[in-house]
Structure formats: C-alpha cells, structure tokens
Amino acid sequence: MAMADGFKEKATKEQKYDRQLRLWGDHGQETLENAHVCLINATASGTEILKNLVLPGIGAFTIVDGHKVSGEDAGNNFFLSSSSIGKNRAQATTELLQELNSDVSGNFVEETPDKLLDNDPEFFHRFSLVIGVQLPESTCLRLGAVLWSADVPFLVCRTYGLVGYMRLVVKEHTVIESHPDNALEDLRLDHPFAELKHHIQSYDLDNMEKKDHCHTPWIIIIAKFLEKWYSENNFQLPKNYKEKEAFRQLIRQGILRNENGVPEDEENFDEAIKNVNTALNPTKISSAVEDILNAERCKNITSQTPVFWVMARGLKEFVENEGGGKLPLRGTIPDMFADSEKFIKLQNVYREKAMQDALIVSKHVESLLQSVGKAPEGISEHDIKLFCKSAAFLRVVCCRSLAEEYSVDSFNKDEITSCMDNPDSEMVLYLMLRSVDRFYQQHSRYPGVYNYQVEEDIAQLKMCVNSLLQEYGLNVNVKDDYIHEFCRYGAAEPHTVASFLGGCAAQEAIKIITHQFVPFNNTFIYNAMAQTSATFQL
Amino acid sequence: MADVDEPEKKRRRIEELTEKMAVDGGIGVSGDWDGRWNHVKKFLERPGPFTHPDFEPSTESLQFLLETCKILVIGAGGLGCELLKNLALSGFRHIHVIDMDTIDVSNLNRQFLFRPKDVGRPKADVAADFINSRVPGCKVVPYFKKIQDFDESFYRQFHIIVCGLDSIIARRWMNGMLMSLLIYEDGVLDSSSIIPLIDGGTEGFKGNARVILPGMTACIECTLELYPPQINFPMCTIATMPRLPEHCVEYVRMLQWPKEKPFGDGVALDGDDPEHIQWVFQKSQERASEFNITGVTYRLTQGVVKRIIPAVASTNAVIAAACATEVFKIASSAYIPLNNYLVFNDVDGLYTYTYEAERKENCAACSQVPLNLQFSPSAKLQDVLDYLTENASLQMKSPAITATLEGKNKTLYLQTVASIEERTRPNLCKTLKELGLADGQELAVADITTPQTVLFKLNFT
Numbered sequence: 001m002a003m004a005d006g007f008k009e010k011a012t013k014e015q016k017y018d019r020q021l022r023l024w025g026d027h028g029q030e031t032l033e034n035a036h037v038c039l040i041n042a043t044a045s046g047t048e049i050l051k052n053l054v055l056p057g058i059g060a061f062t063i064v065d066g067h068k069v070s071g072e073d074a075g076n077n078f079f080l081s082s083s084s085i086g087k088n089r090a091q092a093t094t095e096l097l098q099e100l101n102s103d104v105s106g107n108f109v110e111e112t113p114d115k116l117l118d119n120d121p122e123f124f125h126r127f128s129l130v131i132g133v134q135l136p137e138s139t140c141l142r143l144g145a146v147l148w149s150a151d152v153p154f155l156v157c158r159t160y161g162l163v164g165y166m167r168l169v170v171k172e173h174t175v176i177e178s179h180p181d182n183a184l185e186d187l188r189l190d191h192p193f194a195e196l197k198h199h200i201q202s203y204d205l206d207n208m209e210k211k212d213h214c215h216t217p218w219i220i221i222i223a224k225f226l227e228k229w230y231s232e233n234n235f236q237l238p239k240n241y242k243e244k245e246a247f248r249q250l251i252r253q254g255i256l257r258n259e260n261g262v263p264e265d266e267e268n269f270d271e272a273i274k275n276v277n278t279a280l281n282p283t284k285i286s287s288a289v290e291d292i293l294n295a296e297r298c299k300n301i302t303s304q305t306p307v308f309w310v311m312a313r314g315l316k317e318f319v320e321n322e323g324g325g326k327l328p329l330r331g332t333i334p335d336m337f338a339d340s341e342k343f344i345k346l347q348n349v350y351r352e353k354a355m356q357d358a359l360i361v362s363k364h365v366e367s368l369l370q371s372v373g374k375a376p377e378g379i380s381e382h383d384i385k386l387f388c389k390s391a392a393f394l395r396v397v398c399c400r401s402l403a404e405e406y407s408v409d410s411f412n413k414d415e416i417t418s419c420m421d422n423p424d425s426e427m428v429l430y431l432m433l434r435s436v437d438r439f440y441q442q443h444s445r446y447p448g449v450y451n452y453q454v455e456e457d458i459a460q461l462k463m464c465v466n467s468l469l470q471e472y473g474l475n476v477n478v479k480d481d482y483i484h485e486f487c488r489y490g491a492a493e494p495h496t497v498a499s500f501l502g503g504c505a506a507q508e509a510i511k512i513i514t515h516q517f518v519p520f521n522n523t524f525i526y527n528a529m530a531q532t533s534a535t536f537q538l
Numbered sequence: 539m540a541d542v543d544e545p546e547k548k549r550r551r552i553e554e555l556t557e558k559m560a561v562d563g564g565i566g567v568s569g570d571w572d573g574r575w576n577h578v579k580k581f582l583e584r585p586g587p588f589t590h591p592d593f594e595p596s597t598e599s600l601q602f603l604l605e606t607c608k609i610l611v612i613g614a615g616g617l618g619c620e621l622l623k624n625l626a627l628s629g630f631r632h633i634h635v636i637d638m639d640t641i642d643v644s645n646l647n648r649q650f651l652f653r654p655k656d657v658g659r660p661k662a663d664v665a666a667d668f669i670n671s672r673v674p675g676c677k678v679v680p681y682f683k684k685i686q687d688f689d690e691s692f693y694r695q696f697h698i699i700v701c702g703l704d705s706i707i708a709r710r711w712m713n714g715m716l717m718s719l720l721i722y723e724d725g726v727l728d729s730s731s732i733i734p735l736i737d738g739g740t741e742g743f744k745g746n747a748r749v750i751l752p753g754m755t756a757c758i759e760c761t762l763e764l765y766p767p768q769i770n771f772p773m774c775t776i777a778t779m780p781r782l783p784e785h786c787v788e789y790v791r792m793l794q795w796p797k798e799k800p801f802g803d804g805v806a807l808d809g810d811d812p813e814h815i816q817w818v819f820q821k822s823q824e825r826a827s828e829f830n831i832t833g834v835t836y837r838l839t840q841g842v843v844k845r846i847i848p849a850v851a852s853t854n855a856v857i858a859a860a861c862a863t864e865v866f867k868i869a870s871s872a873y874i875p876l877n878n879y880l881v882f883n884d885v886d887g888l889y890t891y892t893y894e895a896e897r898k899e900n901c902a903a904c905s906q907v908p909l910n911l912q913f914s915p916s917a918k919l920q921d922v923l924d925y926l927t928e929n930a931s932l933q934m935k936s937p938a939i940t941a942t943l944e945g946k947n948k949t950l951y952l953q954t955v956a957s958i959e960e961r962t963r964p965n966l967c968k969t970l971k972e973l974g975l976a977d978g979q980e981l982a983v984a985d986i987t988t989p990q991t992v993l994f995k996l997n998f999t
Contacts, residue, residue, distance in 0.1 A: 012654075015643040022841065022848040023742055044577075044627075048855065055647055055851040071573030078623050082571050082674065100650055161580075162873075181885055215779070335782055340829040343781040454584060481587035488586040492577045495627035496863040499620065503855030507743070507884050510852070517743070520887035528863050529588055531747075531876045533890040 013057070013103065020056050028514040029057065033103075035128040035513045036060040040113045040143075041067070042093035044493050045159045046133040047079040048502025050097050053509060060105040061097070062127070065090035066112030076495045114139055121146045129512050131155045131505065134493070137437040144169055144402035153512050156402075157505045160436065161489025163429045164501040164526030167538075168399050168508060168519055172297075174308040175395040176387055177516045186330035186392065189222055190237055190282050193329070199349045200224065205254060213256055214264065215339040217346050218272035222279050225251050225272075237280055244280070248273045267337040283326055285319070285392070292394050293319065303372040307379055311387045312394070314365035318357065328357030328388040358388040399522035405538045411472060412538045419536065420476035426525040426534035431468065431478055432486045438464040446491035457487045497528045569675040575600055578629050581872050593871045603629035604675070607869050610696040611635040612685060612712060614661040616849055617702025617738050619651045620858030622665055625700075626673040628866050633669075634696070636681045636688075637662040642810065648851040685712055686989070690719055693733070698865050700736040702858065704847075706765050707935065707987055709737060710903075713750070713758035714988035717903050720753045725906075727753045734875075736864050738857040742848045745857035748879045748895065749864050752904060755878050756895040759903035763930050764895075768845075783833040786825040787842040790818045794825075809844035818843060856882055902932060902992055911981065911994045915971040919950060923966065926983060934985040941981050943974050950981075970996070 014021070021029055035058055039046050042065045050061055067073075069084045069092050077093070084092035090108035098106035109116070109123075113135070116123050124130055130147055132140060132154065140156060147154040153170040188196060200223045203216060229238065229247055238247040251272050255263045285293075292298065293316045297309045305313075318328055331354025333347055362384045366376035387394075404410045419427035439447050439461055447457035462483050469476065504524065511519045523536040582599040609630050611621050614637035625633055639661050641652045651668040652661070662680035669678045681688075685708060693699070693715055703709050713735065721731040735750040737758070750757050775781070776788045795807050800817050808814050819839040826834045840846065860880055867873045881891040900907050913922060919939070926934045938952040950965050950973060952958045965973060975981075977998040982991040 012643065016646045018644045018647075018837070018840075019846070019849040020647050022837070022846065023850060051650060052851040052855055055650055057647075071571050072576045074571065075574035076577045076627055078627060078672065081672070082574075085571065179885060181883075337775075338781065339779045340781055340831070343779075344830045347781075451584070484587050488580065488584050490580045490584075492580045494577050494581065494863075494866075496624050496859045496866060499624055500856055500859035500863070503852040503857075503859065504884065504888055506855070507850070507852040508888075517884075518886040524888055526890075528860075529873050531860060531863070531880050531890070531892050533888065535887055 017057060024510075024514050024516050028516050031514045032510065033057055033059045036062065036126065037509065037513075038062050038064060038124065038127040038130045039133065040064045040131065040135065041133040042077075042079070042089045043073065043134050043159075044077045044495055044498040045157055045501050045505075046131070047077055047093050047097060048499045049131055049133070049157065049505045049509070050093075051079070051100060052502055052506030054097055054100045054104045054106075056510070057101060057103050058513075060107065062107040062109060063090040063094055063097075064109045064111060064113055064116065065093075066110065066115065076493060076498070078495075113143055117142050117146060122150075124152060125150045127152055129153045129155060129509055131157060131509065133157050134159070136440055138441070141402055141406065148401045148403070154402075155505060155509060155512070157501055158433070159493045159498045159501050160433060161486065161492050162494065162497055162528040163433070163489075164497055164504070164524075164528065165430070165433055166501065166505055166508065166520070166524040167402070167405075168512075168522045169402055170397070170399050170512065170519075171401075173397040173399075173512060173515070173519060174306070175397070175511075175515055175518055176308065176390050178390070178393045178395045178518050179516065180393050183393065184278060184281065185332070185334055186283070186327075187219060187279055187333065188283055188326075188329065189219070189226060189279050191326075192223060193353055195349055195353050196223075199346065200227075210256060210264075212339075212342075214266045214268060215337070215342060216268055217336050217338040217342055218268050218275055219279070219333065219336070219346060220342075221251065221254070221269060221272040222275065225254060226280075237282065238276075244276055247280075248276050251276070271337055285325075285327055289327070289392060289394055292396055295396070301368055301372060303374055305372070307383070310368055310379060311361075311365055311384060313368055314361045314384070315387070315391055317364040317368075318361045322360050323357070327391040328361055329354040330389055330392065331355070332389075354388070355385075358385045361388055395518050397519055397521050400538070408472060412536075413472070413474065415536055415538060416472075416474060417476060419534075420474075423477050423479055426527055426532065427536065428478055428482050429525050429527060430523065430536065430538075431465070431474075431476075432482050435461060435465040435468050435478075435483075436486055436491070438468055448487035448490040450490070454487050454490070458484055461487055494528075497526070500526060500528065575629060578603075581866075582870055588873060590867075590871045590874050593873075599870050600629060603869060604631050606632075607698075608632045608634070608696050609865060609869075610693070610699045611702065612699065612708075613637055613702035613704070614649075614651075614665040614680070615639070615645065615702060615704065616648045616851075616854040617740065617858045617861070618661070619649045619665055620854055621700055621702055621738075621862055622651070622669050622678060623673075624858060624862030625865060626669050626676040626678070628862060630865075630869070631676050632679075633676070634679045634681065635662050635665060636683055636685055637665070638682065638684045648849060648854055650851070685715075690715070694719055696733060698734050698736065698868055700738070700861055700865055702738055702861075704739075709758050710762075710987040711989055713752075714903050714990055716750075716752045717757070718990045722906070734868050736861045736868075738861040740849065740853045740857050742850070743853055743883060743885045745853050745882045746880060747857050747860040747864070747876070747882075749868075749876045750878070756897045757901065757904040759931075760898040760901045761879075761895050762933055765933075767930075767933060780825065780829050780831060783822070783826055783831055783835075783838055784842050786822045786829075786831060786834055787818065787839050789825055790821040791843055794821055807843065809840065815840050815843060853882070853884070856884075898931070903988065908980070909992065909994045910997050912997050912999050913970060915975075915977075915998050916969045918967055918969055919973060920966040922970070922981075923951060926985075934983070934987055937983045937985045939981055939983055940991075941973075941975060941979060970998075 037053060037058055039050050042063050067089045069080055069087050069089045071085055074080045074082050074085050079093045079096040088110040090110050094106045094108040130152055144154055156167040158165045200220055203220050205224055238244045255266050255269045257263055292312055298312045298316055301310060301313050331351045333350050362381055365379055365384055369376050369378050416427060419425045436446055447461045448454040465478050508519050511517045520535050521537055523538045526533045583595050583597055585595050607630060609625055611618055614635050640658055641656050641661055643657055645652060651665045656664045660682035662682050666678035666680035669676055701712060716733050716735055719731055721728040732752055738747045771785055771788055776785055780786050819836050822834045822839055864876050867875045877894050879893055879895045883889045899905060902909055926932055926937045936953040939950040940947055941950055949962055951962045975996060979996045981994045981996055984991045
C-alpha cells in the first residue's frame, strides 16, 4: 500500500541520514531536499563538490558543461571512466553522481555557460545556488552580474595546482541557527528577573538540611552570595580578578563544616566557585546582534520584508520596551550538580520566562504583520520561539559583488596591501590566480600547460603580474618563486586538492541552503603545500 | 560571428592537442590511456621553487607510485572511502585496506563506496571491489579483520600507513606497532626502519590530520592529552538524581536492562537492534516522567546508547584529502610534508590551524627512556593500577602487570582473562613490599592500547 511504503521510505531516510540530522535537524534536511543546485563544469573539483551534496540528499542538481571528456579528465575524476572520453562531460558525470543516491534528481545541460548567458540568462534564476568551477574570468564576471541582480547565491570554486580557491557571492544571507561552538549561558545573574528573584528567595541557605544544602544548584548559590556581596559592595558586581577572588572566598565560607571545622565535600559549591568567572559577566547584546537590530532592513518593514527581518523588528520592539534593553530570555541552563527536583524547578523558572518573552515578541510580530496588511498568523509561533531562543546568535552575512571586488574604484586595496606585508601570505596566491586569469585572457590558455612552455611562460606571467599590480596601483612584492610555481602547476587539478575543496565548498553550500551555521565572507584560499588557509573579505 | 568563433576555435584546437599529446610524450602502461596521469605528472616531472630538498624531477617517480609503492589504509569508513579514492586517483595502485566492520544503513550518507544493497557486507571487501572496478589498474587488497590480527611482518611491508579510525585505542595500538618496528643501532635510529603514519580524525564539522614519523616527530602517545578521556555521567546522578534526558537513558542502559533482562538471560543490549532501542526508549520515557524531565526522544536514546558521533560527507572529504596529499608528498618527495598537525573547523566560516606538536621526552611509546613509577613500599598494587589508568599521559584501559620475582615471571594482576583475574585479585590489596617488589624493580605492563609491553622502573619513595 502506498502509504505504508511512504512510512517505510521515511524510516529508511531517517536511518540513512541519521548522522547528519543530528547536526542540522529534520527542518534543515527539508531545506536541503527542496534545493536545486547548479554546477558549472564537471571537473574533478565540480564533481567532488556535488558528491558531498548528493550524499546528504540535495533535492536536485543540474550540471552545465559544454566540454567533452578528455583523457586528463578521466584520470583525475572519480565520476568519469575511460569509456566517457569524447562524451559530453555534463552527461557522463551526471550518471555516476546520480548513482550515489536515488533520493536525488540529477540533470545535465550540454552547453557552455557563455552560450546560456547569451541566449537564456534567466535559466539560472531557478536555482537555490549556482556553483561555478574552473571558470575563466570573463565568464565568471558575466555570470556573477546575472546572479547578483537575480539574488541567486553564487559560489565560485577553483583548484589550481596546489591551491584551492572559493569565493562566495550573496547579497544578504541571514542565519537564525548559527550553532556557535562556545556560547555563553544566559543566566541573568547580574539582573535576575522577578520570577527568578522570587525563586531564589525560596531558598534559605543558612537554615537548610544538610542534604538540601549540598544539592542546591550553583546558580542559586551564586545568586545568594551575590546578594550578600551587593550589600557590602555598593551593589556593584565583582569586576576584576581581585574582586572575583574575594567573591569566590565568600562562597567558600558558605560551605558546611563538620564538628571539627573541616569543610564538607559539597560539589555544588565547588561548581559555584568554578563558574564565578563566567556567571557574573554582565548580560549584554553582542555587536553582531546590535547591528542587526539597528539595520535599515529592520527599521523599514514593508509587505515585502523577509520573515527574518520582521522577526528582528519584533525582537527590537521587545528589547526597547518589555525587555528593558535585553533580549528575550534564552530559557536554558547548563546541567549542574543538584537533586532532580531542585534542578527541574529552576529549569522551569527559566523555561517559563523564556516562553513569556517569546509570546510578547509574537505579539509585536503580529502587529507588525498587520500594520503592513499581512495576516498576523503569517509567521508561526514555532518560528518565533526558535528566533527568540537563537536571538543572541543571529548573524547576517553580506558579501560584496564580484564587480565591486574587480573594479579599480572599489577593490579592497587595504586588505590586499596589509596582507602582503608578509610576502608569503595566502594573499599572494590570490594575486597569482588573478594573474593567470590575465594570462588566459591574453593567450587563450593557462601558463605552463605543456612542459616546453614552462620556461618561456614564466616571463609572460610575470608581465601579467606586473600589469595587474600596476592597474590596481598595488605596491606589493610578488616573489618570483610564486610566478615560477604557478607556471609549474600548468593549470593542473590534482585530485586531492580538488577533493579538499569539494568538502569545503559543499559545506558552505549546505550552509547557504539550510541557513544554519555561518558561511565564510567572502574569499577562502587553501595552500596544500603548507596545509594552511586564510579567509579574506575582498 | 567571427569574433566569437576565434577564441572558440583556439580552445578546440588546444583540446585536440591535449588529447593527442600527454605532458611528456606519453607512457604506454597497459590499461592507461593518453593523458591519464597528466595532473599528477606535473608534480613529479617538473622542478619547482618549493619542492623538497631531496626532490628530483623524473619520469620514474610515477612508475614508483604505480608499480612499487605500497600503502596501507586503516579503516574503510567515512575517512577510508575518501582515502582509497584519493590515493587511487593520485597514482597509487598497491593499496591494502583493513576494516573489521560491516556496512550499516547509517553509513550511506558519507561512505560513498557502499550502496543499500551492500548493507551487512564487510566494508573492506565492498570498498576494494568498488575502487578496483572504477579505477582501472588499481589493486586494492581488503582485509575484513582487526588491526591486532596482524603482526610486525605484515606492517613492515608498507611504505606509508594512513589511518581513518574512529577509536583512540586503535590509534594508540597502531602507533605502538610502528614504534616496535624501529631499529636503533648504538642508540642511533635507522631511518629505513621508519614507516610514516598519517592519521586523520573527524567529528561533525571538526577534524584533524597529522603526520607522524615514528622516532622522529611527536607520536600519538606524545600528545595523549589532546584526547581527553571520555566523561561518563556520575553513577549517583544516574541512579538517584537524574536531571537530563541523557541521565534517564543511561539509567535504563546500565541499571534497568541488566536487572530486567528484557530479551532473555545473557542477551546484551545491542545498539543496532531497533527492538532493543525501542525498549530502552520507552523505559527512559517512564523514568523521565517520574522526575518531570522532558526531551527523551528515540533519536536521543539511540545517540546515548551507541555513543553516536554526528558525521557528514564534507568534513571527511576535507580531512581525507589533506591526509592523501601528505601521502603523496612523502611518497614522491615532492614537497616537505606537513609538520605536523592540522586542525580544521567549518562551523563558522572555515578555520584551519597548523602547528608542530612536540615530542614528549618521556613518552611511553616513542622515547627510549624507561618510565618511572614512584610509590611508597606500603602503597597497594591497586594504587599502581589506578595510576596507570587515570594518569592523563598513560590512560591505560585494563593493564596487566607482571614482574620478575625469584627469577620467574610472575603475573601480579591481569583483568582480561576471568580465571587469572580471580586468582590475582587479592594482590590488589597487598602492598608492593608484601608482593616482594624491590626498589628499582622493572615492571612490565601490557594493555590494549599498545602491541608491546611497556617497561616501568619502580622507585620507592
């Protein structure tokens, strides 16, 4: 029966994707399965990127490639065989990529991107993301312009010898769930909200049974001793090391002692002392979130405003009114040594307050929607709750266009010049990639492809480097060694470097599609010789 | 139009030339086609400013990779599949791969040499078949075995060993094995006895890759503190004061299952059996509701029982690629290898950090220095055992301690064989003096973390 099959299919997918669902959740997986990615040029780099998107279950991919498979291609590409030689590369690779995962729908277009740009640029509008691999500069800039106006994210990737390069081009990318590695807790010990104060008051540390005393959560302990500290220190938080040490000492004195005056073993007090450092950090909004709340997008809400910004505005209303300058409470507390009842009660105090705050934000969002003539239920409570829980970690990434990067008037001279203070910085690899592109424009080929060309191309490439630096007025030193090395590369695409890039690029693509985790901004260079990398904002 | 056609014609002409002419005129190795190794050759046959001081461009290097170089890949899982592909497409043909596991559905999101029809089959076998059929000429030899099933004579045959393991114990064992192959003559290391070990590890969006030259660079044991011991929840929390959904699951796994034996006597909890997990899930929910704890889900239950580590294709691709690049560098002397540790994290943008992990002067595995144990003669053998397991630089699992007493080899304590454990258990309560041990005495300790016994010198304080 069809329905039973549907359940069975879903169960197998849950099993198959289990290890990644634990990273981006079912909702993240859904965005992936609804995405359609375009790959231009199915070289080894291209197919390695796609492999890492097909395996996790991207909805669909389309390969655009006008090239025929060469012997070289079949040698470094896992998704080609020698029998593919002479066939169109888009078609040949689609078959073997499709075979990786039957959940995914693979398509191909046997055409060069330039032809598509000539005849049907709107072809690219349908994609969630376009990945351009090993593109000549002119094609890249042309495509970049089309995708920029259509608001389609563009990821440029290339493997050039032992160098990997990625450039992300997206006007505005919002992230609600950034999943930061080391997030500070939102405990509000510096300014306990009413319900928390009330709950703290229910504890009387000086008049408790021993078993309750040693099972009291450290949050309560710190709160209690903070009250003591305030009364003796003019209501100021312990700020520097000396004060924090004194505060820790105060807590230490609160540890129960036995008949002989020896301190008992109270793990919760040990935890309290350990957490003094972080628990007393003043609650404040990060500059990243401040920027979001103060952005133009947040101020001018219209019926066209994306959901993220409507919610951000709701958040802003909360912060400026009911929140008293603070974000809605996150509502989670870390595990700590305590008996179940005390811990759960405390946890619920935080949870309930968080729910209340989220409800207020909801009301603001509803009025905002109404004010621009939209249905107030248009944004679900679930989404608003998630937004509030993630409020401290919201991120917006805006990458400059390729046109801006390449224009003599707006290129990032400062970044390039300061990085090149170290002539071996990865920035020199970027300049070399720009230079080989110049070489290609002039000679319709890359330097050093054939052995006999290597020597003579070095001088030619050096001229390209110098003309590049001159055109942009860059007073930097590009060592001859790099010019020689890039001629040596002969535009080779070694598989291991392509594969490294494939992993990096695929994960950035997944970030763009799922809107989870934070994408890079905006240029990434990998140096396989030294196994180093760098990110520049160009 | 003429203007548009001209560069197009040029491009097609170059393509034709490329197809006809390999980089240096072509080599006719049977099964190879024109241009097959062009991408690789440029790094073997051309001089360059950044190459290794020992590097000499030659057409013979490719032959060495194709015909002679022998690589061992340990693990045919997330990293292993990538490693095999990377090595095969870099010119390596003699690749052996060891993996003791069979294929599970949850592997399919990243272990791309496997398909749904392969579930249940040995990973090593399926991986080898796939590579050998996709990459003509490549001869991957699989072993559906544990690394401990092989001895020095097996490992000695390889030029380079690459690990894509998911176990620290296995890494340490492999590390110890390569140390045992080292030959010292008059205290000087014979460099021909060194087998480089490339090791990769991943977890979610994080990973690391390192190059170990046994006897020369930092080894796994030198940097044991980088692998902090896994923290388990305290028993009293699990038994009497659960607070998190995880505590509830651990209660059912550790206490309720052994007591209720829901699937029969002696039937151990199998994390891969959905019926077992379902039972644990239900009982965990009951436990949770008793304490007003929310958040127990099937997924969480399975994650706790199986100690699941999240994994994606992309991180494995990155780390395996970095490892394979190092294998290539070392095998070809093309570039100076990574010195020696790379860390990768792409949670927020992409972050890499490369540094030189330092050797430990008194490393249990790679220093020639015997380790000292300082104990009072009235200390108990249990104290020594605790030290061996708890010390951050040793982290032994179940050490067996023997000593030479009255000219005979005497087992003081051994845990892994029940009958010997029972016989030697009383020794744990005896003092070192009572056991007849003397100051300066050598103790030999065996453990699963190392293939060779580790010698300690007992110093009485």
